[in-house]
């Protein structure tokens with residue numbers, strides 16, 4: 447597909463210090479844009495990344511009709527950049543659109559936009575292992591009209607930003623606490639999709655958890671306040687005895703793509719893996735009995751995030767020796783090995799993008 451393209455006159459890349467990348471603050475030269483108006487999508491295009499102008503009546507600012515995705519592209523070698531499970535991310539984006547009453551997009555256009563961005567901004571894909579190009583598709587209601595109903599116009603963007611290695615100085619296990627009075631999502635609500643308001647609503651509980659000295663919130667279900675759901679931007683796994691347990695997708699948990707990858711690896715390795723309801727009491731009980739061998743989160747940003755402590759209602763459980771456990775490490779090594787093209791990809795998760803503009807690759811490896 448030949449996309450209308452307006453390249454930048456001058457790249458900003460020489461201003462970027464790849465040794466100190468701040469997540470989500472530095473954006474590559476180009477972005478993808480497509481506008482939905484009067485019932486259909488307009489012509490997709492690639493243009494320089496930069497400000498867009500809207501009036502304060504912009505619908506999304508008032509009613510929050512916005513969805514997004516978070517995925518990554520990985521440098522393999524001078525000829526190849528790997529996208530990780532782009533079809534799954536696109537499918538989830540469409541599910542989010544459906545829930546939020548927004549127009550869906552075609553995978554062909556989405557992937558053509560992504561590939562074109564990677565061809566144009568190859569130079570922005572960090573070369574060092576651990577670093578990656580974060581890809582952020584975003585759609586929002588762009589009618590300038592303040593009425594609490596679905597918008598008649600939507601803007602869809604894909605922007606990318608080079609990001610640092612999540613673990614620069616070894617794994618940094620996190621601590622989690624369950625919230626006293628807040629809930630994240632309820633079945634039938636919007637918790638299972640990636641819509642902006644879910645995150646806005648999580649900031650107050652996240653701040654309170656930090657003020658109490660914990661890294662993140664461990665969410666419980668909103669009805670009985672007992673079943674573990676997920677963490678801020680991660681799904682959660684418990685290795686209890688020899689069984690890997692993760693909360694089932696209850697309708698209020700995000701269907702994480704890294705979660706799915708962990709489950710698929712566990713199955714391939716013949717490890718007992720259960721996606722089921724699990725109460726916080728069961729987790730604490732397993733901890734007290736010495737059966738809780740490992741706890742880790744899974745998500746695009748960190749891939750695998752070891753947990754060293756869980757706090758709930760005045761009780762604290764230490765997990766393992768405070769370092770990453772062998773299973774979490776194996777999951778991390780397997781997934782990142784596949785992402786960077788170092789390991790075979792028996793699952794067909796990666797989509798290699800062949801770089802045709804080779805002269806552009808000049809960053810040192």
Ligand SMILES: Cc1ncc(COP(=O)(O)O)c(C=O)c1O
Nearest residue numbers: 679680681700702703704745746
């Ligand atoms: C609420 C929430 N849960 C879980 C995840 C992990 O999902 P994924 O593995 O697809 O990044 C994310 C990140 O997107 C998230 O925002």
